[in-house]
Amino acid sequence: MKSAAFQYSRPGTVAEAIALLSAAGGSAMPISGGQSLLILMGLRLTMIDMLVDVSRLPELREIRDDRRHVFIGATITHATIEDGKIPDPSSGLMSRVASKIAYRAIRNLGTIGGSMALADPSADWPPCLIALDAEVSIAGPDGQRWEKAEDFVRGAYETSLLPAEIVLGVRIPRRKSARWGTCKVSRKSGAFADSMAVFVEASGEGPPRAALTGTTSHARLLPRVSQYAQDHSFLDVGDLRAVIIDDLAELVPDADPYQLRCHVATVSRAITEARSS
Numbered sequence: 451m452k453s454a455a456f457q458y459s460r461p462g463t464v465a466e467a468i469a470l471l472s473a474a475g476g477s478a479m480p481i482s483g484g485q486s487l488l489i490l491m492g493l494r495l496t497m498i499d500m501l502v503d504v505s506r507l508p509e510l511r512e513i514r515d516d517r518r519h520v521f522i523g524a525t526i527t528h529a530t531i532e533d534g535k536i537p538d539p540s541s542g543l544m545s546r547v548a549s550k551i552a553y554r555a556i557r558n559l560g561t562i563g564g565s566m567a568l569a570d571p572s573a574d575w576p577p578c579l580i581a582l583d584a585e586v587s588i589a590g591p592d593g594q595r596w597e598k599a600e601d602f603v604r605g606a607y608e609t610s611l612l613p614a615e616i617v618l619g620v621r622i623p624r625r626k627s628a629r630w631g632t633c634k635v636s637r638k639s640g641a642f643a644d645s646m647a648v649f650v651e652a653s654g655e656g657p658p659r660a661a662l663t664g665t666t667s668h669a670r671l672l673p674r675v676s677q678y679a680q681d682h683s684f685l686d687v688g689d690l691r692a693v694i695i696d697d698l699a700e701l702v703p704d705a706d707p708y709q710l711r712c713h714v715a716t717v718s719r720a721i722t723e724a725r726s727s
């Protein structure tokens with residue numbers, strides 16, 4: 451199918467983009483890489499009157515590295531991160547995660563901000579940025595605000611974005627001694643995850659953080675698993691499995707036996723990879 455007719459505008463500043471979205475009163479949407487939105491429009495699952503193209507806004511292309519954090523503008527593509535063309539606060543984790551998203555043609559256009567704003571329940575950036583304790587920078591009619599990645603993503607295709615707000619970028623703390631692991635299970639190469647776990651720890655730089663996606667709802671921090679990793683430098687496979695199942699019982703009570711097995715496997719492998727690095 452082809453999309454319904456729509457108007458297209460390319461504002462020159464963030465303020466203009468917000469003004470256009472505000473004036474449209476819910477009948478306009480921002481577009482970045484278009485790798486998800488254009489498909490939804492083509493299927494007529496999303497019907498809008500106007501696309502507000504934010505992909506060339508200079509503010510959304512910024513990279514700032516103040517040595518404590520790296521700020522990555524919303525329109526930075528998965529491929530740019532995969533190729534290591536910007537400073538990396540994650541000791542290689544983000545490049546690895548980017549490389550597993552879809553196919554190179556999609557990674558060339560799809561953006562980190564678009565992925566966060568869409569909040570697909572199986573997308574790769576939400577668990578990665580939650581595990582990295584990142585914050586999302588948001589601008590809207592009432593000014594600018596920051597939100598932790600784990601609070602920004604609220605449900606399947608649901609975020610804390612208010613009408614006419616746009617994502618400016620994400621800010622990720624730099625850790626000197628980070629160890630990480632990640633594991634993604636999908637039915638074929640380039641597909642969305644059935645389950646994906648990310649684990650990050652850095653001695654003396656905050657507690658370990660384990661996050662999971664592919665949960666039918668949204669990416670979540672696993673609090674009991676993170677605590678278990680903090681309390682145990684050596685893993686007991688049986689204890690770890692029990693702790694993962696405790697977290698899953700609370701966070702994904704609707705998971706079927708296949709999903710449960712995938713989640714236990716991805717979380718265990720992510721932690722094991724980090725601990726063996």
Ligand SMILES: Cc1cc2nc3c(=O)[nH]c(=O)nc-3n(C[C@H](O)[C@H](O)[C@H](O)COP(=O)(O)OP(=O)(O)OC[C@H]3O[C@@H](n4cnc5c(N)ncnc54)[C@H](O)[C@@H]3O)c2cc1C
Pocket residue numbers: 479480481482483484485486487488489504510524550551552553556559560561562563564565567568570572573574575615616617618640641642643
């Ligand atoms: C075949 C296929 C396989 C894929 N596989 C994966 C996968 O394995 N893992 C994965 O994570 N993703 C996957 N994707 C999704 C891909 O990563 C998309 O690029 C990404 O989800 C959206 O980024 P985008 O820049 O293209 O956003 P767009 O399609 O432009 O927009 C997506 C949504 O975000 C909103 N939006 C965009 N930018 C902003 C902004 N700055 N502020 C506020 N709202 C904004 C739009 O209004 C829209 O609602 C796949 C896509 C396809 C087509």
